[in-house]
Amino acid sequence: MTQTIEDLFDASIERYKAGEGPDTLIPVFKDICERARKSSPAWTCLAWLYLLDNKPTQAYNAAQKAVKLNPQDPQAQVNLAIAMLETSKKGVRDHIELAQQIMMVAKELEDEVKQNLEEGLSRKPDWKSLQRVQQWLFEA
Template sequence: MTETVETLFDQGIERYQAGESPETLLPLFKEVCERSPKSSPAWTCLAWLYLLDNKPSQALKAAQKAVKLNPQDPQARVNLAVAMLETAKTGVREHVEIAEQLIMAVPELREEVKKNCEDGLSRKPNWKGLIRVQNWLFGS
């Protein structure tokens, strides 16, 4: 029996939250993105996992898709900004400013992005790109 895309996605999130490594979760989220190519949350997660796994070029592509599918998702913007920093692309400020506007408007989004930044730094300490974006969004 084939599992639904939603089930796979939820299992991936649970496994991530349980501490499973990005490296082992990447194939699952790649499959979710292949089976549901218009799912912004799936592309956002895939970009995050690529960033955690030190694959900024792949992260950049996934984050660009996530932002294209849902320009109002601040986490997708954060992922894109971090990937751009790590691949030495220009235009980072625009995405950080949009993310900042979105998290200022919706307190729940602010808390979610803040929590995700903290999670990222707990999994990958001294993550320069994320630290820079976090400082821009929340102050140092």
């Protein structure tokens, strides 16, 4: 029985939630992104995994694709902002403001982003860029 891209994506998300690390999940999400090039959620996940794995340039490239495919995804915007901070790129504020605007209208997305940031800090406690973004988004 062959696994669909959606099944593979869902199974990989579950593996991540179970505590599996970026070292084993990055190749899986790279494959998903290759097979489903227009899947913003897959690119968003790949960017997040690269960020967790201290690969900000790859994270930036993946996050750019995710934002291009779905500019209304606040997590994609947040990932791009974090990657920009970590690669010293300009324009971070635009992505923070857009994420804030989207979350104002979609409260469930705000909760999801909050949970993701907290989860990121649980995996990488001294993540300065994430802490800055979290502060800008939720303590402003």
